[in-house]
Amino acid sequence: MTTAAEHPWGRVDAEGNVHLRTAEGERVIGQWAAGEDSAEAIAFYERRFSVLETEVDLLEKRLASGALSPTDAGKAIEIARGNITGAAALGDLASLEARLTALEPVVEKAREERKAARAAEQEQAQARKTEIIAQAEKIASGKDYRGGADKLSALLDEWKKLPRLSKSADDALWHQFSAARNTFMRQRKTFFAEQDEARAKAKKVKEKLIAEAEALSTSTDWGPTAGAYRDLMSRWKAAGSAPRGVEDKLWKRFRAAQDVFFNAREAANEAIDAEFAANAEVKEQILVEAEALLPIKDLEATRKVWHDIADRWEAAGKVPRSRIQELEGRLRKVEQAIRSAGDQEWKRTDPEKSARADDMIGKLERAITETEESLAKAEAAGDARKVKDLTAKLESNRSFLDMAKKAQSDFS
Known part of the structure; x- marks a missing residue:
């Protein structure tokens, strides 16, 4: 820093006036007390220039970095130019103004780019x-x-x-x-x-269905009531969904009513099965006799024994549901063997024996008629278990009838 009265861009005269040199000549920019160190005056006004120069430097950097918008940059240039023009500072003020002027096209370019963006x-x-x-x-x-x-x-x-x-x-x-x-x-x-309206309607419908289900829950009329519950379930599904938070509660009530009935029916069936267990034991003993008939050696004797077996089989009564298929299957194997043997025998026996076939046909037809009448009553009463047993009996009698008719045709 210059400490003499002279400075590249100015001087301090004997009266303490501080002069700035410009292209147009000197101009007084300040007054310094006469007799005091003029170097301090030079330093003071140099610092003022340094502030202005720093302002321009910072403006250039901010504009280059994009930190200033074109509008803010234009305003900052005008403010800086106002500070520099006529400034009381020692330095190349003209170069600072030139630097500001050089920034104007940069600002304009940024403004156009900003406009395009x-x-x-x-x-x-x-x-x-x-x-x-x-x-x-x-x-x-x-x-x-x-x-x-x-x-x-x-x-x-x-x-x-x-x-x-x-x-x-x-x-x-x-x-x-x-x-x-x-x-x-x-x-x-x-x-x-x-x-919401549909769910509200579904809620009312399902509440009525629950009431019906609960009313049926104590019924012991197993067949018709089971059918009624199937109908209720169809109506439940058709009703649609009730409001959220209500649907699950309604379903639990509806299901609970069904469970009461079906659990009671299951318990009743189990009791019946227990009661029929003794019948199964009797039929097992009958099966031992029936299966001992095979292989057939004397068809007539076998038939007599078989008729007795068949009568005792029917008289033995019902068996537990879990045993029906097993026991009936074993009996049918014997029946089939006798039928096959009978077919062979009828082919080579005297036609006079057709009378026995006629008699058998009559008995079987009467038995079938009686069974069909009983079956119709059971179906009307909704007694599913009795319907199943009578159906099996009817099939057995019809099988015998087919055998008898086959024999009759052979003798005709």
Whole structure:
């Protein structure tokens, strides 16, 4: 730093006046007390210039980094020029002004670039808002009333983050987007209102079905009541869903009523099966006798024994459900063997024996008629177990009838 009265850009005269040299000549920029060290005056005004120079340096750096918008940069240049013009400072003020002037085209270029970027941003924003409107209208035309609301909310959030367009353009686009949202929300409100109404109706229907189910739960008329519960279940499904939080409670009550009935029926069937266990033991003993008839050596003797076995089999009564297939299957094997042997025998026996076939046909036809009458009564009463037993008996008698008729045809 210069400490003498002379300075490259000025001087301090004997009267203490501080002069700045410019291209137009000297001008007084300040007064310093006469007799005091003029070097201090020089240093003081140098510092003032340094402040101005720092201001220009900082402005150049901020503009180069993009930290200043073109508008703010223009204002900053004007402020800096005002500070430099006529400034009381020792230094090359003209160079500072030239540096400021050199920044003006930079600012103008940045302004044009900012304008172009803004235009591109506006174009992109308008395109995206148009896309959002199309998506919103598609949602509004659909029936996804649960997911659609979330999708529209997300589109609205995105819309708010997009740059605004001109007022007229932005208002027009917003009107379209808002119209789509409002249409969807009205439809959604109507849908859920109708759904709530339907659920409320379903609740009333199911409460009535529960009352019917509970009234039937103590019935011991197993067949018809089981059918009634199947009908109730069909009506339950057809009623639709009750309101959330209510449906599960209603179902538990409805199911509980059914469980009371079906558990009681199961217990009754188990008791019946226990009662029929003794019958199964009798039939097992009969089966031992029946299976001992095989292989057949004397058909006539076998038939006599077989008729007795068949009568005792019917008289033995019902067996537990779990044993029916096993026991009946074993008996039918013996029956089939006798039938096959009979077929062979009838082919080579005297026609006079057809009389026995006629007699057998008569007995079997009467037995079938009686069984069919009993079966019809059981079906009318809804006694499923009796229906099943009589059906099996009817099939057995019909099988015997077929055998008898086959024999008759052989002798005719």
